[in-house]
Amino acid sequence: xxxxxxxxxxxxxxxxxxxxxxxxxxxxxxxxxxxxxxxxxxxxxxxxxxxxxxxxxxxxxxxxxxxxxxxxxxxxxxxxxxxxxxxxxxxxxxxxxxxxxxxxxxxxxxxxxxxxxxxxxxxxxxxxxxxxxxxxxxxxxxxxxxxxxxxxxxxxxxxxxxxxxxxxxxxxxxxxxxxxxxxxxxxxxxxxxxxxxxxxxxxxxxxxxxxxxxxxxxxxxxxxxxxxxxxxxxxxxxxxxxxxxxxxxxxxxxxxxxxxxxxxxxxxxxxxxxxxxxxxxxxxxxxxxxxxxxxxxxxxxxxxxxxxxxxxxxxxxxxxxxxxxxxxxxxxxxxxxxxxxxxxxxxxxxxxxxxxxxxxxxxxxxxxxxxxxxxxxxxxxxxxxxxxxxxxxxxxxxxxxxxxxxxxxxxxxxxx
Numbered sequence: 001x002x003x004x005x006x007x008x009x010x011x012x013x014x015x016x017x018x019x020x021x022x023x024x025x026x027x028x029x030x031x032x033x034x035x036x037x038x039x040x041x042x043x044x045x046x047x048x049x050x051x052x053x054x055x056x057x058x059x060x061x062x063x064x065x066x067x068x069x070x071x072x073x074x075x076x077x078x079x080x081x082x083x084x085x086x087x088x089x090x091x092x093x094x095x096x097x098x099x100x101x102x103x104x105x106x107x108x109x110x111x112x113x114x115x116x117x118x119x120x121x122x123x124x125x126x127x128x129x130x131x132x133x134x135x136x137x138x139x140x141x142x143x144x145x146x147x148x149x150x151x152x153x154x155x156x157x158x159x160x161x162x163x164x165x166x167x168x169x170x171x172x173x174x175x176x177x178x179x180x181x182x183x184x185x186x187x188x189x190x191x192x193x194x195x196x197x198x199x200x201x202x203x204x205x206x207x208x209x210x211x212x213x214x215x216x217x218x219x220x221x222x223x224x225x226x227x228x229x230x231x232x233x234x235x236x237x238x239x240x241x242x243x244x245x246x247x248x249x250x251x252x253x254x255x256x257x258x259x260x261x262x263x264x265x266x267x268x269x270x271x272x273x274x275x276x277x278x279x280x281x282x283x284x285x286x287x288x289x290x291x292x293x294x295x296x297x298x299x300x301x302x303x304x305x306x307x308x309x310x311x312x313x314x315x316x317x318x319x320x321x322x323x324x325x326x327x328x329x330x331x332x333x334x335x336x337x338x339x340x341x342x343x344x345x346x347x348x349x350x351x352x353x354x355x356x357x358x359x360x361x362x363x364x365x366x367x368x369x370x371x372x373x374x375x376x377x378x379x380x381x382x383x384x385x386x387x388x389x390x391x392x393x394x395x396x397x398x399x400x401x402x403x404x405x406x407x408x409x410x411x412x413x414x415x416x
Contacts (some may be wrong), residue, residue, distance in 0.1 A: 001200055006019060006289040006355060012130055014248045017025075017111070017294075018324045020146050020190075020193060021186075021190075022209040022227070023186040023270070024188055025270045026064065027064060027183055028183075032048075032062065032063070032064060032103050033103075034061060034181070034197065035061065035176060035181075036062060036087065037177045038080065039051065039062065039172060039176050039395055040081070040083055040084060041339055042171070042173075042175065042176065043081070043138065043169075043171040043172055044083050044367065045122060046138070046169070046171075047136055048083065048169055048172060049082065049083055049092055049130065049131040049132065049135035049136050049137065049327050050081065050082050050083070050127060050130040050131040050135065050136075050137050050138070050139070051080065051081040051138045051172060051173070052077055052078065052079075052127065052344040053078070053080075053146045053173075054076065054149045055140075055145070055146065055310045056070040056358035057147075057184065057346050058079070058140065058173060058345045059077055059079045059280045060175055060346060061173070062079060062081060062087055062173075062182045063079055063102045063103070063104050063226055064101075064102040064103060065077075065095075065098060065102055065104075066098075066270075066271050066289050067077070067087075067092075067095070067098050071415065072281065074356075075092040075094070075095075075113060075118075075148050076088040076092075076112075076118065076148065076153070076411055077091050077148070078091065078119070078123055078149075079104075080126055080130055080141055082125065085105065086104065086347055087104055087106075087151075088104075088106040088108065088126055088130065089106065090108050090109075090123045090126055090146060091107065091108075091377075092109060092111070092113075092119065093110060093111050093112070093227070094112070095109075096109050097282055099198065099413075100397055105138075107322060107371050108122055108126060109222070110122050110242065110277050113316065116343070116402055118150070118153065120156055120157060122301070123157065124157055124161070126162045127164070128161070128164065128299075128403070131164050133162055133164060134163045135165075136164070136165050136167055137161070137164055137167070138166075138168070138169025138172055138179070139164050139166055139167075139168070140169055140170045140173065140174075141168040141169075141170060141264050142168060142170035142171075143373060144350075144351055145170055145307075148342045163290035169403065177345065177350070178350070178352065178363075178366055179364075179365035180365050180366070180389075181365075182342065184189050184345065186368065187270050187271075187363070188272050188273075188274070188344065188345070188367050188387075188389070188398060189285065189389075189398050190227075190269055191228065191273065191274040192274045192276070192387050192398035192399045193400075194223065194226045194227045194267060195228070195265060195267050195276065195399070196228075196400035198219065198223045198226050198228075198265075199228045199263075199278045199400075200400070201222055201226075202222070202263075202278075203280070203377065203407065204279070205222075206255075206409055208256065208257075209255070210254070210355035211251075211252050211253065211254050211255070211357070212236075212237070212238050212253050213250045213251070213252060214252065215238070215250065215254045215263075216234055216236070216250040216263070219231075219234065219263055219281075220234060221269050224240065227269065228267040228269060228405055229268050229269050229270065229271075230268075231265060231267050232266050232267070232268050232273070232348070233262070233265060233266030233267075233273075233275070234263065234265045234347055235247050235248060235264050235266075236250070236264050236277070237262060238253055238261040238262075238282075239255070239257060239259060239260060240258050240259055240260075240383070241259075241260065241288075241289060242260045242289050242292075242377070242379075242381070243262055243379035243380070243381065243412070244379045244380060244381055245261060246277075246337075246373075247309055255282055257282055257283040257284065258281075258282065258284060258285075259281070259282040259283065260281050260285070260406075261281075261282065262277055262279050262280075262383065263278060263387065264276070264383070266348040272346055273344060273345065273346070273347065273348045273407075274295075274387060275349070275382060275385065276386055276387050277384065277385045277401075278371065278407075279382065279383075279406050280407050280408075281407065281408045282404050282408075282409055282412055283408070285406055285408055289376075289380070292374055292380075292382035293384070293404075293405065293406035294404055295324065295325065295374055295382070295404065296325070296372045296373070296374050296383065296384035297368070297382040297404045298386055298404075299321040299322070299324040299325050299328065299374070299384075300332070300370050300372055300384055300402075302321050302356075302385055302388075302390065303317045303321040303341070303372070304322055304370065304397075305392040306319075306320035306321075306394040307362060307388065307394060308393075308395060309413075311328035311361070311390060312361070312362045312390075313353045313358075313361050313362060314353060314359065315355070315357065315358055316355050317340075317354050317362065318339075318354045318355055318358075319356065321340050321354075321370070321372045321408040322340065322356075323374075324375050325372055337371070337383070339353045339355045339371075340355070340370065340372050340373070341354035341369045341370045341371045341372075341385075342354065342369055342371070343366065343369075344368060344369055344387060345367060346351070354368070354370070354371075361387055363390060364390050364392045365389075365390065366390045367387065367389050367390070367398070368387075368388055368390065369385055369386065369388070370386050370388060370411070371383065371384070371386075372384055384400070384402065386399045386401065387397075387399040
């Protein structure tokens with residue numbers, strides 16, 4: 001088969017007007033071979049004979065299987081990776097043509113949904129074949145993982161495995177996924193540029209009398225016009241003098257003078273996410289909100305500086321940002337988010353988390369968000385987010401840096 005993993009609509013790099021390079025879709029075969037070798041090295045050091053994966057991100061990472069069909073809860077999907085050799089897909093027959101476009105050659109299917117044996121026997125046979133009767137089967141089990149498989153069928157499989165054991169394999173895959181390849185970084189850099197352009201255009205079409213729903217709809221269209229494949233995530237709010245909710249869908253509130261608008265988006269390109277927000281003030285802004293925007297910007301600067309220390313961890317970056325956000329002993333500035341950033345890639349949020357208790361080293365090739373949140377008044381919170389690549393020499397901003405002063409949109413269409 002071809003060395004290029006389909007779907008592949010661009011066989012060579014194309015260039016957008018202005019000189020921006022658009023990365024090709026898909027990955028070369030060696031990308032998946034390299035990922036597989038790294039994961040298998042972890043498996044062997046942990047004594048895992050076969051890795052059993054059931055979630056979209058994990059299956060896609062090792063196979064290249066890219067489809068929106070995961071949105072249907074009807075059918076289970078399985079990818080098995082032995083400690084040596086290529087992966088084996090155990091999937092419903094409806095997914096066969098799509099999986100055949102990947103580098104996976106061993107694809108075993110059944111007609112799903114099935115009322116009594118929805119791939120269970122096929123999966124049991126494959127697990128015992130690859131792991132053996134007394135082998136060790138690794139399944140991600142820790143925080144930020146889940147089993148996308150019916151629990152009744154899972155119990156049936158455990159009973160059928162006999163003396164084979166199930167162990168937690170979270171770190172086996174997670175430590176590999178956290179460090180991105182050059183090809184992954186190219187996609188992340190591109191989608192962040194798409195979103196940066198979309199935010200830059202927003203002041204040109206934002207008008208008085210637009211509802212939150214209308215603003216969100218127009219912004220989605222803008223992102224798609226700029227080259228995003230999908231606007232998989234878009235939340236935010238608008239309120240007079242500020243907002244207190246950053247995860248809800250838009251409402252019918254109509255923008256007016258003194259409102260503060262936040263949009264937080266997770267656009268995708270070829271399955272890779274951008275994830276950052278921007279704040280805007282309508283016509284004018286009060287001093288408390290203006291100061292809160294500056295404080296979260298300054299906290300981000302502190303986080304970026306910590307990334308260049310040479311030995312940064314999630315905890316050290318958190319400490320640097322929180323030192324700017326903190327207002328004293330009786331600190332009430334906690335936004336309630338629980339962390340100040342996270343990993344980014346084929347999932348909107350990935351590990352690690354920027355918290356005081358996560359001491360994960362931030363290594364070259366990791367892509368992180370810095371997302372300080374600051375509660376500056378009763379019912380008012382300011383959140384600011386940037387996307388950043390950890391490099392050998394420090395960091396590279398993937399999102400176009402927001403200004404320190406909150407942009408003020410006047411109703412003549414000019415941005416102050």
